[in-house]
Amino acid sequence: MPELPEVETTRRRLEQSLIGQTFDSVTVTWPRSIRTPVSELQRELPGLRIEALDRRGKYLSFRLSNGYFLLLHLKMSGRLMVESKAIKPHLHVRTRFGLSNGHELRFKDTRKFGRVYFLKDAKPILGKLGPEPLDDHFTPDAFQRLCRGHKGRLKPSLLNQEFIAGIGNIYADESCFEAGLHPASRLEDLSNSDLRRLYKAIRTILTKALNYEGTTLDEVYPEGEFQNHFQVYGRREQTCFRCQTPIQRIILAGRSTHFCPVCQPCAKEH
């Protein structure tokens, strides 16, 4: 559920306290989340300094002093915090990255979906991702070219990280509403004007969510307050703020999908 706005908010909040710090230990209580041999991580990470903390899609990327990268994916329930080693870690902290300043970077992950990678080169993972929706290089023209080279339904495409990076279930639904497009529309049925609206909608929604420091649901990642500004997500059977029609919920690509049947007509029908 942490999507681009939540991951970026996490990055911004952690950056100050982590840049320049040096790792001194790694403690793992759920080894399956570590996609590098745990012994290698524990042998190699201590002594390395954090040079930069970046985000690509939903990944956080630590650039280390030996040129290696530590990649973290929060998946469903992951949360990162920096705490003093003296504070007893929460039950659901699965990995603790000890720092030489007496603190720890703690990876709390109730549902155990989160992933940790320690790699010489981040490209094999980050290179597969589609464009960054808020990047300056992501222009309306670039988006149109992207869509014209892709087949499939709108919402599943938005969730496909190789198509476009960083969008998850919440922001896919909110972006479709903002664009006035039915989430099951086929990309090839969208007009150029539909695509321009969609481009603008994606940027508007992600920017707005970022300004609210993301979404807080189920106390999983108490980051921001965008949940107070949902138009459709989680609003099944509540009335549309724009036209008062009840919001519908369907399953698309195996994911619950919320939309207004009046404000978001199917592309073919208009």
Place this chain on the structure above:
DNA sequence: CTAAAATCCTGGTGGC
């Protein structure tokens, strides 16, 4: 080729 379904996980919820 695309697309749907199963998989991994836990905590919370609703039914009885």
Place this chain on the structure above:
DNA sequence: TGCCACCAGGATTTTA
């Protein structure tokens, strides 16, 4: 109060 089936969902893997 307890038990249990069921749901949420990101990305990968399997099946159709």
